[in-house]
Amino acid sequence: MAGELPFEKPLLELNAKIEELRRFTREKDIDLSDEITKLEARAKTLAQDIYEGLTPWQRVQVARHPERPTTLDFINALCTDFIELHGDRLYGDDAAIVAGIAKFNGRPVTVMGHQKGKDTKDNIARNFGMPHPEGYRKALRLMQQADKFDRPIICFINTTGAYPGMAAEERGQSEAIARNLREMASFGVPIICIVTGEGGSGGALALGVGNRLLMLENSFYSVISPEGAAALLWKDASQAQRAAETMKITARDLRELGVVDEIVPEPLGGAHRNLEQTASALREVIARHLAELDIMNREERVVDRYNKYKAIGQYAVTQSI
Numbered sequence: 207m208a209g210e211l212p213f214e215k216p217l218l219e220l221n222a223k224i225e226e227l228r229r230f231t232r233e234k235d236i237d238l239s240d241e242i243t244k245l246e247a248r249a250k251t252l253a254q255d256i257y258e259g260l261t262p263w264q265r266v267q268v269a270r271h272p273e274r275p276t277t278l279d280f281i282n283a284l285c286t287d288f289i290e291l292h293g294d295r296l297y298g299d300d301a302a303i304v305a306g307i308a309k310f311n312g313r314p315v316t317v318m319g320h321q322k323g324k325d326t327k328d329n330i331a332r333n334f335g336m337p338h339p340e341g342y343r344k345a346l347r348l349m350q351q352a353d354k355f356d357r358p359i360i361c362f363i364n365t366t367g368a369y370p371g372m373a374a375e376e377r378g379q380s381e382a383i384a385r386n387l388r389e390m391a392s393f394g395v396p397i398i399c400i401v402t403g404e405g406g407s408g409g410a411l412a413l414g415v416g417n418r419l420l421m422l423e424n425s426f427y428s429v430i431s432p433e434g435a436a437a438l439l440w441k442d443a444s445q446a447q448r449a450a451e452t453m454k455i456t457a458r459d460l461r462e463l464g465v466v467d468e469i470v471p472e473p474l475g476g477a478h479r480n481l482e483q484t485a486s487a488l489r490e491v492i493a494r495h496l497a498e499l500d501i502m503n504r505e506e507r508v509v510d511r512y513n514k515y516k517a518i519g520q521y522a523v524t525q526s527i
Contacts, residue, residue, distance in 0.1 A: 213260075224249065227245070262426070265425075269424055277321045283481055285315070288306055289306045294340040297377060301333070303318060315359070319413065339381070342412050358395055360400070362402050363405050363410045367406035380408075386415070391515075393507075396507060399416035404426065415515070418468070420468050421460065422457070423472040427460055427465070432449040
């Protein structure tokens with residue numbers, strides 16, 4: 207498979223050896239089934255050892271895998287009758303965010319998320335999944351529509367961050383993000399947010415204020431990238447691995463900190479190994495959380511969202527003298 211990661215090299219070499227023995231068996235008509243079976247068992251054990259013991263930096267690498275499923279992949283795997291809608295009605299359309307109406311388990315929903323490209327040309331067209339302000343305003347427009355027509359909102363998060371260019375700042379990047387945070391906090395419909403790859407800073411948070419925050423097993427969510435943190439802390443972006451180890455950015459870390467509500471398991475090796483299996487697990491989790499939120503009325507969902515974010519972190523109230 208293209209895009210093999212550095213820590214996967216021993217497994218790749220072992221699988222190549224197995225394939226070589228199979229080819230030799232076919233060509234020479236020699237029975238090597240016992241040797242192949244033993245190597246396959248070793249490969250299975252090695253894969254479990256590698257993927258079940260991933261370090262935070264290795265999970266960052268999996269989250270950034272070039273073949274990792276995109277928002278459109280998940281929408282097509284989870285939903286039917288998807289109709290993509292475009293434009294913010296102010297400036298233009300931003301291909302770095304896809305959004306529209308679909309059916310989830312036969313129920314109308316509004317779905318949206320950051321969209322990375324499948325190849326270089328597609329990535330350039332989608333600005334590598336880094337939205338401009340019109341992307342966030344498009345998302346907000348459709349969320350307001352969903353709130354009006356009482357449709358649940360499902361957001362897929364996978365971005366390095368909001369685009370930091372001058373043109374984006376001139377068109378109100380920070381204001382667009384801030385407005386999304388405020389408005390998402392007030393909607394009365396269920397909002398479920400899923401970090402599927404990278405969850406980078408305010409660019410991710412602008413689609414991340416929901417009743418439930420889910421994370422795929424090998425995704426990460428942070429205020430800054432490991433490279434950015436390393437450049438700030440140690441003036442050396444090459445210290446990214448060190449930063450990832452200390453920042454508590456993995457799904458497991460954030461679940462323990464109370465930021466994330468549930469971790470969705472991935473196939474061995476990552477979501478790119480088996481989209482159908484990943485989507486099946488995600489479907490069950492989304493459906494379960496939607497059922498819990500359906501019991502609440504609009505006002506209760508707003509309070510539930512408020513309480514969720516109020517409970518994050520530790521603080522003490524001191525009495526002034």
